[in-house]
Amino acid sequence: MTAEHIRKEFLDFFKKKKHEIVVSASLIPADPTALFTSAGMQQFIPYLSGDVEPPYQRACSVQKCFRTSDIDEVGDEFHHTYFEMLGNWSFGDYFKKEAIAWSLELLIDVYNLPKDRLWVTVFIGEKGIAKDKEAIEIWQKNGLIKERIKEFGMKANFWGPVGSTGPCGPCSEIHYDQGKKFQKKDCTINNCGPNCGCGRFVEIWNLVFMQYDKTGENQYEKLPANNVDTGAGLERLTSIIQGKTSNYETDLFLTLIEKIKSLSDAKEAEKNIKTVRIIADHIRGACFLIADGVLTAKEDRGYVLRRIIRRAMRYARILNASPELLVSLAGTVVDHYKNIYPELDQQRNDILTVIQKEEERFRKTLNEGLKKFKKLVRLTIDKKDKELDSKMVFQLYDTYGFPLELTKEMAEEENLKVDEQAFEKEFARHREISRAGVKKKFGGVGEWKEKVAAQHSATHLMHQALREVLGEHVQQAGSDLTPERLRFDFTHPDKLTEQEVKKVETIVNRQIKNELSVTVKEMPYEEAIAAGALAFFKEKYPKVVKMYSMGDYSREVCAGPHVKNTREIINFKIIKEQASGAGVRRIKAVVGK
């Protein structure tokens, strides 16, 4: 069964079970506090938390996901940065009984996996939350023998929340037993089984029973309704269904891997299969990120993109690959996926250009940088030191464009270390920013939250101020937040005059000084509009929406998050006003001290 077939069968199966097929959300999540979309459930969080009434009770999707957490594992049999997640959801509708029965029906009857190869894990009970006896019973009723149902704690069998609070719950994972020959010799567990880590068992599907709302450290409250959130990695499932030993051997990767081999030194490619796989993974991830609007940059999402392109370049060099390798591979990725993800074809030019430009930029310094690195290694070893000099590591970053993680990885290959804190200090010294600022730059997701909420609230104030100054024709055309700045696109035919920019800035700062309290109310969409709330992209809103008010000044339909009071924004400053397409202007602004 091809991967394309597997995707289709999944959606068809759940459609028959009365699920709404929802298209994949962008890799740039609507929630501005998250770095990337990393799970299928992300676009459904407001429904799962009960904050917004869902427009349907059941949903299924194939979601594009990007995770940086597994980047060091990429190149083994089953890990990726970019991957697709198959998922089905119940928003207060069906629960464990159906979720379990349907997962088995699909795996066994549709995908033809042998039942006796399936093992499951369930939540053992921890931190005041009871053992999931119900799930154990249901698995048994569905024919899973007791010996193949294993119990684990929070770490393995409790999922979420995505941030520090929010919907979460016990989960059951389905693992596939690849057979004894996959058991590594050094597997120390007598009874090898799921999660023993020896490689014999592969997790293929996670069924999360979302019953709780985490409200604080060790505090869990019952959610208003029981939800189901499931996720199965397409690449892994395909590997198992196609009887392969690695995701990279499936039809999702075949052409890409062959192409890398054909454009590299054959001997090197044979010797360095992990390197070949890393290049395949990273180029695929880069293409999908660019298609969703990420550009290479010094920070945040753009930094992650830069990191994977540059890492792929270093590995391509190990394989003595031809210089056009990455751009040529990008074309292969677009062709392979364009029928499923048309955005790749639509953005083909951008994808190829961004990759080519990034290559040109890094190629200039890569060789010199590698020489510098070798010298640094020699110096460190000669000094009998274990750690690279952090000033030199910073120089590699600043002058030679080596992402810190790349230097770290190369150091590890030499059994040496990089002192990250010393690097951060060095970075801060050169940029005259705090070390916390450095951490933020490189995408610590948790640290986005506060800053982004302030920017988000400032965006609402500015939106209203623009309408006041320029006229009611001003409409939001796009918005993007990073910890460093807010960006807002809006409809307006002319360049703003200096006075207009000043006026908008003054109005926003006045509303910050007015210390308006920010309140949120849920109501039907029509009611919010009648109350004068700004709302766009009408068709995307669910029936019941959140309306955010800032005093009497601004009202907008929005999913949040926002500050509690406008004084938390502290200060607002417009740093740029420019064109962004025909009849659309773009403002970049900063908030805070």
Ligand code: SER
């Ligand atoms: N949210 C769960 C996961 O990411 C199931 O979809 O594994």
